[in-house]
Amino acid sequence: MSYEREPLLSADPTTHDLYNTVERDIIRGRQYGWCERFRRSKTAVVLIAAMALFTDMVVYGIVVPILPLIVKERLELDSQAVGFLFGCYALGLLGATPFFAILSDRYQTRKLPMLLGMGSLAICTLFFGIAKTYWQLVIARIAQGAAGGASWTISLAMLADRFGQGEKLGVVMGTVLSANTIGAITGPIIGGALYQYWGYASPFVFCAILAFFDFLSILMIVEPHELQEDNLLDDTRMNTEENGTPVGNLAINNDLSLWSLVRNWDVSTVCVAVLMIASVFSGIEPILPIYLKERFNSDPTTIGFIYISVIIPTIISPIVGSLSQKVGQWLLINAGMILLAIAAALIALPFALELIIVSLVLFGAAYSVASTPTLPLLGEFVAKNGGGAYGQVYALWNMAYSVGMLAGPVIGGVLLQYFGFFWAMMGFAITLFVTALFIMGESYVFLLFANADSGILSDSPSAVALVQDDILISNID
Template identity: 25%
Template sequence: MTVVNEWVSGTKFGGWVQRCRESRRLVLVIVAIALLLDNMLLTTVVPIIPEFLYDINHPEAPLGPVRATLPTTTITYPPCPCEIYNQNGSHSSTTVSNIENYNFSTLSPEEEEKRLRHKDLVQETVQVGIMFASKAFVQLLANPFVGPLTHRIGYSIPMFAGFVIMFLSTIIFAFGRSYSVLFIARALQGIGSSCSSVSGMGMLAERYPDDKERGNAMGIALGGLALGVLIGPPFGGVMYEFVGKSAPFLILSALALGDGLLQLLMLQPSVIRQESDPPSLKSLISDPYILIAAGAITFANMGIAMLEPSLPIWMMDTMGAGRWKQGVTFLPASISYLIGTNLFGPLGHKMGRWLAALLGLIVIGICLMLIPLAKNINHLIVPNAGLGFAIGMVDSSMMPELGYLVDIRHTAVYGSVYAIGDVAFCLGFAIGPAMSGTLVKNIGFEWMLFGIAILNFLYAPLLYCLKSPPTKEEKRSLLMEEKSSVRYVTYQNEEDDE
């Protein structure tokens, strides 16, 4: 790397590269690309994994149109005893010898196959949900280590490490042919995502100290995340249907390699220590205002996380949806999320980020309750679009709000607070898929979504607390007032005793 840097600095090209390295916009582009690729990999598997796992578990009967070539048979049963008597109450002349006149058709082989397939698909929802949740669980465990690590070595090295890990995960996805191998690939992606997300958001918060500019920058970066979510499902579904399972992941690995080279050239990964003392993770976790903001991110994303493993299988079961339809169904949510994050980056600052997030949670709840009412793929467009837009409202409001809360209540060092923000995001995507399979199996797809909708409604009023959080100075003055009041009460008690 040193040789590359010396070659670059010794050419005319080096002057342009140096200016690029100092540009905040280029840092924003690099972070947005990293989030795009990470979330593109995250969602590309959504239309691929459920059907791929079903096919490898049922090689003799892969998913597709139910076979209609099997012969239809009927079985005869004896008549109900009440049919032995005629209307006058006398015994009928019907005897056992003519029982065959009472023919009652059983389920046809096609209907029986549908019933068995429905049972297998519901069971598979549990496996797929656990696999999808593994990435978020691993990311959840990695974040508390990555956040403080950025305080010691800076953001660039963890950012580059995130690229390397994501590249390996993509290659494993491309060639994995069993549940266990694909599970490892999904879990490994969680470590890379932790490095990219925490480092990227911390880097932006540091480069954009002004609260308004920071909100705009994070809205654009989350737009990269939204674009990855937007492209992933249809890209995965179409490529799987017409090219094969490995093709989308090989293309993603090539794009990730390009992003790694850009980071290597422009960010120059190296150790950069923070000048000021960072706030402890314990002090941030114990801050109720940070917890409220983080909780909003969790509940906002939990609904869509529950839909990722269960909606494609529900569509296969109730609508007979094919691969491309399963991928395209998330398209309205992704497009509207992209619009919502870019719109509410600046708008959230004007109207109040607490209000934008509060309204977002209410809209999320309404949309989740509308999804089970859909009878075909067209009926899913409006609730999915509303869901994506509302999640964009919450994410683009609460991510910069976390940085703002650290500025006014703690020390302006951002690695740990964005580790908490990423933990909140991961909790939604860990709890959601992990619980969705069990909930669908026990209470049904509809009641699962009604339950998470009610949780969003109940949590929304808490965001009013973020309307005017006390600053560090106000906090000190409140503590002084409390101490003064305690001293005064103690003095009064001593006087009364005398």
């Protein structure tokens, strides 16, 4: 008795796509096991990006309680040497970030730069453990920053490759930033404990092992162009139809370059906002402990737990990322900067210690509101211009943040020395407030005087974004 094989695809054109999807899923299930399917999934990309940023921040933070002790007690140098050593991280980050970004975009690879960065991170961390002189520590710190440039830039580019633009991109980037926050909290705690109970080299060995584990994990993922070759980016094609933006193609438009992105007013405006946010956020690091010690006689342990109150609220980043797609990214960036300015001013007021902690919680939450929407906003700009430069646009974000990290502590220290803590924080608050007003003013000037029908409005991407924000808000209302 023989059976004829029923055709899987229906003759009815209305059901053809459904059955075609079913057949493709069956073939995929037979061809690949669960491990291979996971390697090709978006979940794997999010996991790898989160692990990379977590590891980078753990390694960054784990040396915070250790390096001052090494420089002062073992090498017998002053606080100025400690400050320079901490600033060397940003120097390495600034120097290496463009290299990794251009390599990633031009040669259509994300894995290679990430592998180079993570492998370098493991090696330079071990170098901390064997360094005997101050300049060896400086070299190790610069190399650590250079390796961090790959983790930040390429991780964000990987997410943009797979998620394109829309609410999902904001949510996953917020989630990854939460992993970064967890690393910022746990790093100093792990470093202090390991150094105290297991000796000088133990924190660096721990970091090297963690970085090596991440190195092996990066080897697992499959790059977007490989998925295209295997004809496995079905969800990418769906996103292309829905958003009008190709996702997962690294070489759609190679005309976008680092220089063309810098000259774009919208991208430059975002980078200015990021620079200001980062400078204020990092600027309180060297001056807050001094203020707490002088005014409230807080010990180092108390200061450490107080500073955690700034970090913990940043776990709201996934919520902010989702919300930014609904109410508008520019609106949240401006609102977050104004809230950050208010929080900085409140910290400066001579409150009781408990009220200062509340102000610091507001400061950390405002930081997330201001900074998180900048990431999907830059990704959407590149996507709308054909893609192909995600690595480079996030390199600019990373470089702007690095300049802020480098300038903020220096400016904060100078203001504290010559004007005191109150005016240092007020200076930060006024600068943030003026920057937010500038961004809003630039957008509204174009809204008032540009004629959208004649195409003049398109010359101001930030004004277009503001119009889109207004449309989104009106739709919600």
